[in-house]
Amino acid sequence: MAQASEQVLTVAQMRAAEEALIAAGETIDSLMQRAGERAAEWIWRIAAGRPVTVLCGPGNNGGDGYVIAETLRRRGLLVTIVAPLEPRTGAARRARAAYGGEIAARGKGGVFVDCLFGSGLARPLGAELASMVGELARTHSYRIAIDLPSGVASDDGALLNEDIPRYDVTLALGAWKFAHWSMPAMAIMGQRRLVPIGLGEAGADARLLARPRFAAPAIDAHKYTRGLVTVVGGPISGASQLACEGAIRAGAGTVRLAADKLHPAASADIVLKDMALPEVLADERTGAVLVGPGLGLDERARARLRDVLHAGRPTVVDADALRLIDPAGLEAFSAPLVLTPHEGELAQLAKCFAIEPEGKFDRARTLARATGAVIIAKGPDTVIAAPDGHAVLAPSASSWLAVAGSGDVLAGIVASRLAATGDPLRAACEGHWLHGEAARRCGAMFTASELARAVGDAYAAAL
Ligand SMILES: NC(=O)C1=CN([C@@H]2O[C@H](COP(=O)(O)OP(=O)(O)OC[C@H]3O[C@@H](n4cnc5c(N)ncnc54)[C@H](OP(=O)(O)O)[C@@H]3O)[C@@H](O)[C@H]2O)[C@@H](O)CC1
Ligand SMILES: Nc1ncnc2c1ncn2[C@@H]1O[C@H](COP(=O)(O)OP(=O)(O)O)[C@@H](O)[C@H]1O
Ligand SMILES: [K+]
Known part of the structure; x- marks a missing residue:
């Protein structure tokens, strides 16, 4: 089961979780107090003595702002509130009444804290409010968004206004929302941090990817039991070569290439099988096919x-095969299956399988x-979706x-995890994590071959 800190909630789920606490x-006041004080703790450290300007809106996000401002003021910071709209909720009004500092028309530089709108944003900001946010962002040296940058739609990460500033830090209150991990919103949020407020497990069907735990091979393992x-x-042997290189370092004990010949740079670890494909796939020991x-x-x-679909083995379908697959081809297929589309392939699959929703998450x-x-569904905001809705x-x-080629490496890694575990969701999660960790270890400017070579170290890091 997901830890509460890993769950990702819609606004409706967040409200339900809040109601359960109530x-x-x-x-609401005690939750707001807790959220505001804990967010203020972060801001205090970041401000390091600089003045702080808090922009407060009409809802509970604004309420958080009053709590933040009062907490920082009591700790001796120079705090200014800018409040273009009066508080409209009871809790926000009471938080404002408890604020003993200055309310002004503009800030004093230093740190800008955006508490104009959070998850209750219902439409784009009007021109006046949008330009006020832009002006405050420009005139302060550091920008912090509370819960969400104002102008971001919580449930899908859409930007409702054009010129939303970039923030240095976004503090998610209580739980992650979809926008924190979805493009384009996540690109303007800077570092994201979760401020816990005691929310329990909210029955979310979406969660953040967790670091996997691998184990050394069993004492009696052999090259086939490991996967x-x-x-x-196919004709572009470099791509399958990269996939093989990823696969051999991601846990499987044996990697075979079903092809006429090996790539000239192929390592000795890859076993060439140049007989007819159905014959290769007939091997009962096959744990996964890519x-x-x-x-x-x-x-x-x-x-x-x-031939692959007919063999009915656990299968990963990537790249060109995603352009060829269709509902008829999958009709008789019942083995574990993973599809790894990038944005363009996802759009094409959506068309081919008559998928209506357009957002990446719902589409996947x-x-x-x-x-x-x-x-x-690959990209900077990769979504891994299972048929049961998780x-x-x-x-x-x-x-x-x-x-180019990093997707081939991923496909190989995922196939390797599928052969090792037999579980397609687990394979997707572990594979994606290994891919990301290998990239992190490569640092800046690497090739797909270098990425594949780093997969072994990434694996070792999660033992
Ligand atoms: N859930 C929790 O556990 C906790 C939640 N907490 C905090 O509550 C926040 C959510 O609060 P919230 O629901 O009051 O929404 P919020 O974003 O403050 O704004 C709504 C107000 O803005 C208005 N409005 C909307 N769009 C507008 C626009 N474009 N231009 C102008 N007005 C606009 C809208 O009015 P209406 O749409 O009705 O006209 C309404 O008055 C959440 O992000 C977190 O910070 C914490 O306190 C701790 C516990
Ligand atoms: N800007 C980015 N930020 C993070 N990850 C990215 C970015 N662009 C691509 N990726 C990742 O790199 C891989 C690229 O896969 P793909 O597009 O299939 O490439 P190729 O077909 O060239 O191998 C995917 O895992 C994707 O999530
Ligand atoms: K905000």
Whole structure:
């Protein structure tokens, strides 16, 4: 079960969680006090004596702002509140009444704390408010958003206004919201930190990716019990080579390449199987098959994909094969399945499988249901969605991953985890984590081959 700190909530789920706390004896005021004081603790450290300007809105996000301002003022900071709208909720009014400091028309520089709107934002900011936020952001040297930057839609991370400033830090109150881990909003939030307020498990079906725990092979392990991966090759042998290199370092004991020949740079660890594909796939020890990297889009590619689906082994479908797969091809397929589309492939799959929702999260989740596959919808805001509705938000560790071939490496890693575990959701999560950790270890400017070589160290780090 997900830890409460890993759950990602919609606004409706957040409200329900808040109501559960209230039913257990809390009040909105006590929650606001706690949220505000704990956020103020962060701001105190960040401000390091600089003046603080808090922009307060009409709702409870504004209420948090009054609590923050009063807490910092009592600790001796120079605090100014800018309040273009009067508080409208009871808790916000009471928080304002308890504030004993200055309310002014503009800030004094230093740290800007945005408490204009949080999860209750219902529409774009009017021009006056938007320009006030922009002006405060420009005239302060450090910018902190409380719960969410004003102008961000909590449930999907859309930016409702055009010129929302970039923040240095965003403090999520109580629980993560979807916007904290979705593009484009996450790109303007700076560092994100969770401020706990005592919210328990809220029955969320989305959570953040957690660090996996691997184990050394069992004492009686052999190369096949650790997992046998078959990578189905095609005309672009470099792509399947990269997938094999990822796979061999991600836990599987044996990696085979079903192709006519090896790539010239292939390592000796990759076992070439150059007989007919159905014959290779007939090996009962096969733990996972990867099809797609370097496959091509021609008739032969179609035939090889058909062979793979006909074999009915646990399968990862990536790259070219995502362009060839369709509902008819999956009709008789019942083994564990993982699809790894990037943005463009996801859009094409949505069309092919008549998936209506357009947002990345809903699209991935609906596609998972429709195909019975675990979907890894890739990108900086990767979403992993399972057919039962569970989803994992898995932001990529490094934008240096935007390099040709890094997806092939991921596909190989995921196939390796699928062969090792037999569980497609677990394989997707562990594989994505290994990929991100390998990227982190590579630092800046790496190639896909270098990424694949770092997977072993990433694996060792989670033993
Ligand atoms: N959940 C919890 O456990 C806890 C939550 N907490 C805090 O509460 C925050 C959510 O509070 P909230 O629901 O009051 O919403 P919030 O974002 O302050 O604004 C709503 C107000 O703004 C108005 N409004 C909206 N859009 C507008 C626009 N474009 N332009 C102008 N007005 C606009 C809207 O009015 P209306 O849409 O009705 O016209 C309404 O009056 C959450 O982010 C967190 O900070 C914590 O205190 C601790 C516990
Ligand atoms: N800007 C980015 N930030 C983080 N991760 C990224 C970024 N761009 C790409 N990635 C990751 O790198 C991989 C690229 O996969 P893909 O687009 O299939 O590449 P290719 O087909 O060239 O191998 C995915 O895992 C994706 O999530
Ligand atoms: K805010």
